[in-house]
């Protein structure tokens with residue numbers, strides 16, 4: 001659509017690929033694009049990462065340092081017998097070792113699998129097992145609390161490296177610093193554009209988390225959208241606030257800015273309105289990519305509050321992950337002098353697909369238009385065909401398959417992968433409308449997945465853990481609308497016959513879920529029910545639970561009419 005609009009027949013991917021340096025023999029390796037190429041071009045001393053520690057400490061890491069450190073980690077992996085294609089899982093917060101580990105693994109030809117640091121032991125076990133991870137890089141604290149007890153259940157996990165104090169004292173694990181210090185830097189393995197590079201687990205409505213696999217060529221799209229949508233250019237100080245455990249943290253927290261040679265702020269601290277405003281001011285951030293939950297929290301603090309700092313360097317504000325209201329878009333202007341620009345994409349798409357791009361005023365409340373090179377449509381499924389709906393009508397957001405960062409597989413689940421595509425189009429599972437000007441408007445999810453504080457949570461993963469509690473006979477889990485987090489996880493539980501539905505029981509089940517799942521995934525609310533509604537085939541009808549909760553009528557697409565409309 002956009003690609004053809006200017007009458008140009010030029011292949012946009014040809015231009016996008018030109019953003020890559022490539023390897024001399026035609027290979028493509030993300031680690032080379034993110035670090036080594038800049039050293040080769042004489043820009044090694046430019047700051048790649050400006051790390052801000054929780055405790056107020058700070059450290060600048062240059063592209064040369066990043067290239068060297070990641071080369072050492074690649075050397076370590078290779079000497080440890082980790083073959084190309086093996087999975088290296090990374091369970092870290094926002095620390096420079098995250099970048100070193102991810103780029104080092106890619107350099108060795110391994111596949112990086114980021115894990116969310118707020119996960120409890122159960123989601124971690126599941127992902128390490130399903131990913132057949134051979135290596136895990138984490139902290140001594142996380143290892144002790146969440147992984148050590150699982151080692152016997154993870155036969156593929158032969159190497160664990162720990163970042164931080166106390167690493168040397170834990171049995172069955174190595175000290176990351178010491179391990180890489182002992183290895184000479186290695187140049188990138190000459191991976192092909194289609195070789196696997198990134199494994200991101202994401203949640204579906206039913207079944208277990210899905211491992212979306214991306215290839216090295218995804219970096220083409222990361223860089224292309226980093227430039228075209230976020231407007232990144234050399235000299236920028238860019239701040240992506242996404243958690244490194246999710247896809248945004250990799251695509252736009254690591255790959256896009258580094259490939260474009262831009263300096264990234266990496267803040268180890270947690271969200272805090274004063275801290276964030278001070279970072280935007282003091283680090284002279286030029287481009288800021290954040291999420292609606294954080295924006296809503298800042299809005300609570302107030303525009304006046306945000307204006308206690310000054311942002312003369314700030315040029316562009318963008319958002320992703322959840323619906324961004326028109327009010328939030330405009331609030332950006334009042335607080336920071338620039339509107340927030342909404343962008344839409346998913347783990348599966350690997351990079352931004354629909355956006356309000358930098359350099360133009362956003363359409364408040366709309367996700368924007370398809371990115372250059374992307375063909376997007378609003379459709380209805382009709383067997384093995386799709387039918388576009390009329391402008392303004394509700395349908396499913398679909399993308400014509402074939403962009404560089406499109407996922408190439410769900411790990412060990414070809415059937416599920418194939419089911420995402422109809423007639424050459426990828427179906428996103430999101431409901432949307434397109435207006436006559438070609439802007440896309442988010443309406444809701446076509447399925448039951450939950451979005452809480454920007455994190456996608458599969459209800460089944462939560463229900464499965466609840467059912468393990470000895471008193472629970474059945475559980476149904478939904479996203480309950482929330483003013484800040486967009487949704488919170490709420491569980492409905494039917495108890496076994498002789499169990500008491502009292503406050504002590506409620507707390508016990510909630511605590512049980514929190515221990516297993518981690519606070520970010522576990523239910524925040526729990527209600528007892530005598531019975532749960534079921535489909536004819538016996539599945540819990542989450543939609544009805546949700547409708548009762550919100551007061552909206554239950555049912556199909558029609559219940560979503562009227563939300564987030566143009």
Ligand code: WT7
Pocket residue numbers: 202246247248319320321322323324342343344345346347348367428429430442444445451454455456
């Ligand atoms: C789901 C994908 C986006 C990368 C990080 C999350 C929702 C995403 C928007 C937006 C409304 C949005 C969708 C999508 N979402 N962006 N701009 N407006 N909803 O990736 O965890 O795979 O989540 O996030 O429902 O399908 P993810």
